[in-house]
Amino acid sequence: MSDFDFDLxxxxxxxxxxxTARMAAAQGMLVAVVEDRYMGGTCVNxxxxxxxxxxxxxxxxxxxxxxxxxxxxxQAAAEFDWPTLRDNNAREISRLNGIYRNLLGNSGVxxxxxxxxxxxxxxxxxxxxxxxxxxxxVATGGWPFVPExxxxxxxITSNEIFSLDKFPQRIxxxxxxxxxxxxxxxxxxxxxxxxxxxxRELFLRGFDRDVRTxxxxxxxxxxxxxxxxxxxxxxxxxxxxxxxxHFEDGSxxxxxxxxxxxxxxxxxxxxGLEKLGVVLHKDGTSGVDDNFRSSxxxxxxxxxVTGGPELTxxxxxxxxxxxxxxxxxxxxxxxxxxxxTAVFCQPNIGTVGLTEEEARQAGIQxxxxxxxxxxxxxxxxxxxERTLMKLVVDAHSDKVIGAHMVGPEAGEIIQGIAIAIKxxxxxxxxxxxxxxxxxxxxxxxxxxxxxx
Numbered sequence: 001m002s003d004f005d006f007d008l009x010x011x012x013x014x015x016x017x018x019x020t021a022r023m024a025a026a027q028g029m030l031v032a033v034v035e036d037r038y039m040g041g042t043c044v045n046x047x048x049x050x051x052x053x054x055x056x057x058x059x060x061x062x063x064x065x066x067x068x069x070x071x072x073x074x075q076a077a078a079e080f081d082w083p084t085l086r087d088n089n090a091r092e093i094s095r096l097n098g099i100y101r102n103l104l105g106n107s108g109v110x111x112x113x114x115x116x117x118x119x120x121x122x123x124x125x126x127x128x129x130x131x132x133x134x135x136x137x138v139a140t141g142g143w144p145f146v147p148e149x150x151x152x153x154x155x156i157t158s159n160e161i162f163s164l165d166k167f168p169q170r171i172x173x174x175x176x177x178x179x180x181x182x183x184x185x186x187x188x189x190x191x192x193x194x195x196x197x198x199x200r201e202l203f204l205r206g207f208d209r210d211v212r213t214x215x216x217x218x219x220x221x222x223x224x225x226x227x228x229x230x231x232x233x234x235x236x237x238x239x240x241x242x243x244x245x246h247f248e249d250g251s252x253x254x255x256x257x258x259x260x261x262x263x264x265x266x267x268x269x270x271x272g273l274e275k276l277g278v279v280l281h282k283d284g285t286s287g288v289d290d291n292f293r294s295s296x297x298x299x300x301x302x303x304x305v306t307g308g309p310e311l312t313x314x315x316x317x318x319x320x321x322x323x324x325x326x327x328x329x330x331x332x333x334x335x336x337x338x339x340x341t342a343v344f345c346q347p348n349i350g351t352v353g354l355t356e357e358e359a360r361q362a363g364i365q366x367x368x369x370x371x372x373x374x375x376x377x378x379x380x381x382x383x384x385e386r387t388l389m390k391l392v393v394d395a396h397s398d399k400v401i402g403a404h405m406v407g408p409e410a411g412e413i414i415q416g417i418a419i420a421i422k423x424x425x426x427x428x429x430x431x432x433x434x435x436x437x438x439x440x441x442x443x444x445x446x447x448x449x450x451x452x
Contacts (some may be wrong), residue, residue, distance in 0.1 A: 009133035010114040014041020016315030017139030022107040023323040034116035039100040040112035043312045055344045058189025082167035116271040142264035142304040151235030155258040169259035175261035176203035178343040178451035185346040188224045199231045208355035214388045266305040329424035340418035342411030350414030365395040368452035398426040
């Protein structure tokens with residue numbers, strides 16, 4: 001018999017917490033999970049899943065318009081109904097919440113609803129009761145951050161955007177990361193007058209420079225009004241409910257909704273970590289070793305709260321590696337190199353490996369291959385949309401060390417390219433691979449002429 005109520009107590013039922021709990025329970029551990037908001041965490045409820053559904057919705061207007069070039073008449077007269085999308089999305093999220101709860105229950109995990117607070121090195125309090133646990137895992141993810149300024153309380157975040165009562169006819173998205181870019185594309189596609197404001201000269205910092213400039217130009221074609229080097233100074237609510245946004249350059253703009261997508265902070269406040277001496281960095285992330293153990297040996301953390309890549313598949317991989325470590329004693333090895341990712345703006349971004357700038361800064365002599373073309377479907381639809389593909393190749397080893405794409409289904413295509421890069425494929429291997437014709441993806445194996 002164990003001296004503890006549980007072998008493992010997980011705080012947070014997001015992707016990483018649920019996966020760790022289920023895998024640990026499958027190994028015979030007695031596991032509990034506590035969640036104070038919604039099952040499935042950010043990804044299921046206010047992140048990946050609803051965002052992708054809204055991206056699908058936002059693409060139909062262009063599809064209807066494009067259809068006329070292929071002989072379908074009258075499609076462009078379709079009208080968008082916000083409540084239908086909003087409510088269907090809510091029903092799907094509710095269904096997924098139930099699935100996550102059932103997955104845990106069917107795995108033998110004890111599920112608790114409430115706020116979990118660590119009140120001892122091996123103790124978690126939920127409500128009025130404390131539970132002892134041999135190990136505690138913090139998997140509480142991140143939370144949107146809005147800086148304080150006059151009227152900042154009038155702005156919303158990605159947490160609220162999916163459930164608005166009324167569709168905003170005019171929206172300002174503030175931020176330059178992938179969340180801001182995605183939502184700007186969504187609302188422009190749904191028919192809103194959409195502005196994106198970013199305080200620097202170009203958004204998507206950290207992505208390949210060619211990708212950033214290409215996306216800028218393509219987004220402008222899709223009726224997103226881009227405002228760079230612009231900083232919000234205040235927001236005022238008007239008598240009719242509109243929001244008057246003032247900027248530091250003296251300009252102003254009236255909109256219905258202001259969406260702030262300026263970053264996320266780890267959701268570690270109020271968990272009791274500081275009182276126990278768990279080392280937290282200035283940004284609120286928890287310091288962990290190679291086995292996800294914090295400075296308090298009985299407390300672990302993974303996912304967004306550790307400051308690593310904020311991606312659902314990363315949290316899932318970390319959870320599985322952690323359980324394997326507990327079972328075997330081997331180091332919880334995670335290879336964070338060459339993690340593919342996508343940005344579901346319009347058109348999509350898919351990327352894996354090093355950017356050209358990162359490679360050059362690392363002292364790698366590179367050969368660059370690029371292709372910028374009009375997709376086959378738009379030769380008939382008439383739409384002025386282009387696709388970009390780029391390979392970064394190590395000149396000495398011939399290995400492809402970076403692949404980047406902007407275009408329809410970029411994430412789907414880059415997932416396959418990521419396997420090749422992870423396996424160490426050379427440009428010669430790419431060249432020897434026969435393409436599937438006619439597809440956009442074949443361009444990755446037919447680029448022959450270096451451009452840099």
